[in-house]
Structure formats: C-alpha cells, structure tokens
Amino acid sequence: MWTPLSNSPAVGVSTMVLLTDGRLLCRGDDGTTAGGRRWLLLTASSTGSYVDGNWAEAATSANARRFYASAVLADGRVFVAGGEDSDGGSDLNAAESYDPVANTWSRLPTPGGWTAIGDAPCCVLPDGRLLLGSILTTETAIYDPKTNRWKAADNKDDRSDEETWTLLPDGTVLAVECSNHPKAEKYLPSDNRWTSAGTLPVELVQTSSSEIGPAILLPDGRVFALGATGHTAFYSRPSAIQAAGTWTQGSDLPRDPNGVQLIAKDAPAALLPNGNVLCVASPLAEGSGSKSYPGPSYFFEFDGRNFNPLPSPRAGSSPAFAFRFLLLPTGQVIVSSGSSDIDIYDSAGSADPRWAPQVKSCPNVVAISGTHQLTGTQLNGLSQAVSYGDDATMATNYPIVRLRRTEDNSVLYCRTHGHQTMGVATGSQLVTTNFDVPTSARLGAATLEVVANGIASPGIPVTVQPPVPNVNPKPRTGCILNAALIVSAVSIVTFLVSLLLNDSL
Numbered sequence: 001m002w003t004p005l006s007n008s009p010a011v012g013v014s015t016m017v018l019l020t021d022g023r024l025l026c027r028g029d030d031g032t033t034a035g036g037r038r039w040l041l042l043t044a045s046s047t048g049s050y051v052d053g054n055w056a057e058a059a060t061s062a063n064a065r066r067f068y069a070s071a072v073l074a075d076g077r078v079f080v081a082g083g084e085d086s087d088g089g090s091d092l093n094a095a096e097s098y099d100p101v102a103n104t105w106s107r108l109p110t111p112g113g114w115t116a117i118g119d120a121p122c123c124v125l126p127d128g129r130l131l132l133g134s135i136l137t138t139e140t141a142i143y144d145p146k147t148n149r150w151k152a153a154d155n156k157d158d159r160s161d162e163e164t165w166t167l168l169p170d171g172t173v174l175a176v177e178c179s180n181h182p183k184a185e186k187y188l189p190s191d192n193r194w195t196s197a198g199t200l201p202v203e204l205v206q207t208s209s210s211e212i213g214p215a216i217l218l219p220d221g222r223v224f225a226l227g228a229t230g231h232t233a234f235y236s237r238p239s240a241i242q243a244a245g246t247w248t249q250g251s252d253l254p255r256d257p258n259g260v261q262l263i264a265k266d267a268p269a270a271l272l273p274n275g276n277v278l279c280v281a282s283p284l285a286e287g288s289g290s291k292s293y294p295g296p297s298y299f300f301e302f303d304g305r306n307f308n309p310l311p312s313p314r315a316g317s318s319p320a321f322a323f324r325f326l327l328l329p330t331g332q333v334i335v336s337s338g339s340s341d342i343d344i345y346d347s348a349g350s351a352d353p354r355w356a357p358q359v360k361s362c363p364n365v366v367a368i369s370g371t372h373q374l375t376g377t378q379l380n381g382l383s384q385a386v387s388y389g390d391d392a393t394m395a396t397n398y399p400i401v402r403l404r405r406t407e408d409n410s411v412l413y414c415r416t417h418g419h420q421t422m423g424v425a426t427g428s429q430l431v432t433t434n435f436d437v438p439t440s441a442r443l444g445a446a447t448l449e450v451v452a453n454g455i456a457s458p459g460i461p462v463t464v465q466p467p468v469p470n471v472n473p474k475p476r477t478g479c480i481l482n483a484a485l486i487v488s489a490v491s492i493v494t495f496l497v498s499l500l501l502n503d504s505l
Contacts, residue, residue, distance in 0.1 A: 012336075026041070050330060095117070181204070219355055230262060365462065384397045403446040405445075
C-alpha cells in the first residue's frame with residue numbers, strides 16, 4: 001500500500017501542488033521556523049511513475065513561509081499568499097505567483113487595507129477568480145488573475161481564521177465557522193454574498209484552539225467534514241442555492257490502542273478514485289490546549305460509514321498536522337511530512353466509470369510545440385479532492401492531459417491552461433481546455449487521456465507530428481522585405497515579356 005520514493009529529495013518537503021503539466025511543485029523545508037525559500041520539482045518517469053520520478057530545483061520564492069494560502073490558477077500559475085510563520089514576521093501580508101514555464105516567481109498585490117494574510121483560507125471560484133478570507137476581521141477579498149487586482153467581497157458572519165473552505169457543485173463555497181461554531185456559512189459568487197449554511201448537529205471545532213479538520217466533497221454530492229474533536233458531519237446542499245442546506249452527524253473517529261480518542265486537528269484528507277477518503281488522525285492529549293499536537297498518527301480509508309485502519313507510512317510517528325496529501329494523476333496519493341521520507345499510497349478498487357472525464361472533441365493530429373484545444377465533460381472532476389484547511393490548500397480540480405506513446409507505452413504530460421471552468425461536478429456541461437504538446441514529445445501514434453482527480457478518461461487516438469512552420473513569417477529586416485519586392489517585380493516583368501513574345505509570334 002505504501003511505497004517509498006526511489007529518489008529522495010535533497011531537503012524535507014512540506015506542502016505540494018500539482019502543476020498542470022503533471023509535475024509537482026514542492027516547498028522545501030530546511031527546518032527553520034519559516035521553512036525556507038527553496039522549492040523543488042518532482043517529474044514522473046517516462047513510464048508515468050512518480051515513485052521513480054526525478055527531482056530538480058525550482059526558482060526560489062521571494063519569501064519563506066509556512067502555513068499559507070495556495071492554489072493552482074486556470075492559467076497554470078501557482079498562487080501563494082501569507083504565511084503564519086515567515087521571514088517577514090508572523091502572519092505575513094505578501095503574495096506571489098510561480099510561472100512554471102519561465103520558472104520564475106513574481107510579486108503580487110495584496111487586498112487593499114489588509115495588514116495580515118497569514119494562514120488564511122482560499123478557494124478558486126468556478127470563473128477562475130480566487131476568494132481569500134481575513135484571519136483578523138470578517139472581510140473577504142477576490143483576486144482576479146486576468147487583471148492582477150483585488151476587490152472587496154462580502155463580509156462573513158465571523159473571521160476566517162482556522163477555517164476549511166470547500167467548493168460545491170453549485171459554485172458556492174462552504175465554511176464551518178471556527179470562531180462562531182457550530183454555525184456554518186457559504187459564499188454565493190453570483191450574489192457576492194455570504195449566507196447561512198445551517199448549524200451543525202455535533203461540534204467539530206476544538207474550542208481551546210479554534211482548530212478543525214479537512215472537508216471533502218464526495219461523489220454523491222455530500223461534504224464529509226472531520227473535526228478536531230473526533231466527531232464528523234455530512235453536509236447536503238439544498239435544492240435552492242440561497243437556502244441553508246442540512247447537516248447530519250457522521251461516525252466518530254476511532255480511538256487509539258490505548259483508548260484515547262483520535263482527532264483530525266489540522267489534518268489532511270484526499271478523495272481516492274474508489275470514492276473512499278484517505279484521512280489521518282492523532283490522539284487527543286490530556287488537558288489538550290491550543291499548543292498540543294501529539295503524535296503518532298493513524299491512517300484510515302473512510303468508506304462512507306467505517307474508518308478502515310491502514311498501516312502507517314515511514315513518518316507515522318509525526319502528528320497529523322505535519323502531513324500533506326496530494327492526489328496524483330495516477331490515482332495514487334503522495335504523502336509528505338516535512339522530511340525527506342516521502343511515500344506514495346495505492347488504494348484498492350477502481351473508479352466508477354461515470355466519474356471519469358469524457359473527451360467529446362479533440363484534434364486527431366497534434367503538433368509538437370503547438371497549442372490545441374479539446375472539449376469534454378467533467379474535465380475538472382467531481383471534487384477539489386484534496387483538503388487540509390487554512391494552513392495548506394492543494395485542490396486538484398483541473399484537467400491534466402497526457403500522451404501515451406503507442407510504440408513503447410511511454411507517458412508524457414502536456415501543459416494545460418485556459419480552463420473554461422474551475423468548478424467541480426459540472427456533469428454534462430461541455431467545457432474546454434487548452435494543452436501544449438512539449439518539445440520532448442516523439443513523433444507517431446499515441447493515445448491522449450484527460451485526467452481529473454486521478455481518474456482518466458477513455459483514451460483518444462492521436463498522431464504527434466513535427467512542429468508546424470510559420471507559413472507567414474514576419475520579415476525581420478527591411479532588406480528581406482525589399483528583396484521580396486524586387487523578386488515579385490522581376491516575376492511580373494518576366495510574365496509581361498512572355499505575353500508580348502507570344503503575341504508577336
């Protein structure tokens with residue numbers, strides 16, 4: 001079930017995000033309070049294996065940060081903001097973006113009037129804008145990647161500190177209130193309004209710390225939320241988007257071998273292709289306060305009713321908050337904990353075919369270095385699929401395109417960008433994305449697949465051809481243009497002379 005990476009990174013790895021070209025961008029953890037400015041890239045092997053993948057250095061970011069907002073944008077860039085711990089002080093008020101094509105970081109503006117971002121929660125909305133919550137006030141703000149500007153959004157019922165946000169199929173964003181629990185609320189992008197999402201039947205927030213666990217949208221449309229109290233709950237959407245929806249109590253997390261209640265206090269979870277949820281929990285300490293995060297950790301697959309225990313990865317002695325999960329295009333989950341001991345989890349079972357993306361139209365010939373467009377359904381998957389909370393946001397609800405070469409079955413990922421939607425569970429709606437065929441692609445027959453949340457579409461046969469030359473190149477100098485005019489003039493004169501000679505005969 002757990003497989004160590006064949007190649008270990010040079011430093012410890014914490015938060016990881018899946019780039020739209022199939023690579024992983026990972027924050028290197030140098031052991032300092034802020035974690036350092038170093039970032040690494042993990043690329044799958046030619047067989048498509050991340051276990052046998054290779055590491056490379058990425059550009060260093062402007063700031064070192066630990067516990068921060070992050071997201072992959074529709075254009076393929078990575079957004080990061082804040083930092084509870086940073087080289088710029090606590091609750092850093094700074095943001096930047098990573099361009100995977102140029103391998104560069106760029107400074108971004110921050111919301112007007114804000115003095116801190118810290119470990120704020122964030123969520124990419126279906127239209128590609130990003131919603132960010134304030135940890136100090138009830139304010140929220142929206143970043144537009146197309147204009148590189150922020151604008152104020154509606155105020156929440158409470159501040160966003162420690163909250164876990166979950167994107168729903170109707171485009172709303174669900175949040176259990178951590179400073180005003182057990183209430184919940186949701187953001188309606190169409191109205192730019194926060195409204196009630198009801199009251200939970202069981203407490204998920206640990207009062208002493210205001211901490212909570214992850215919340216995952218399931219294939220059946222419910223949200224499964226785990227608590228820092230050991231309790232869990234399910235949220236069901238209402239038929240009318242403005243209505244509150246309903247909550248029901250779920251199964252409590254198990255107890256450890258000593259009979260101590262396990263809790264998901266700042267802990268990750270991932271939706272597996274088989275529909276189960278991979279989750280982790282640690283014991284509730286005696287007299288637990290806000291600074292108590294004990295280990296070891298216990299891992300489970302939740303099947304909708306039962307927490308089925310799993311063996312632990314190599315870093316199992318760490319507390320739950322140290323772990324980060326990331327769902328891979330292979331359907332596996334890569335697990336880090338701030339060390340170089342990184343393992344990959346393989347689950348049993350397979351995805352329901354109805355959950356897979358479907359390609360409806362795609363070029364049957366694709367050119368190396370060319371940009372192409374495809375159309376399909378459920379290209380973004382049924383869920384954000386990965387959740388942690390305010391300290392780490394690593395959603396994977398965007399299409400990944402890969403080519404499987406017919407001759408040797410080798411795998412190559414293309415870079416996707418310009419997704420028509422960043423929503424989830426879009427059903428039969430036709431949506432588009434663009435993909436770039438890399439220069440390393442080899443000519444000939446291949447199978448194209450679109451992957452969303454680790455579930456691949458049925459393959460589409462394509463032929464990879466050489467780069468298409470520019471048939472109308474722009475002249476680089478006036479000399480070239482003048483030469484072309486001279487050649488054209490000579491051709492016209494020659495043609496007229498031939499006509500005169502023919503007439504004279």
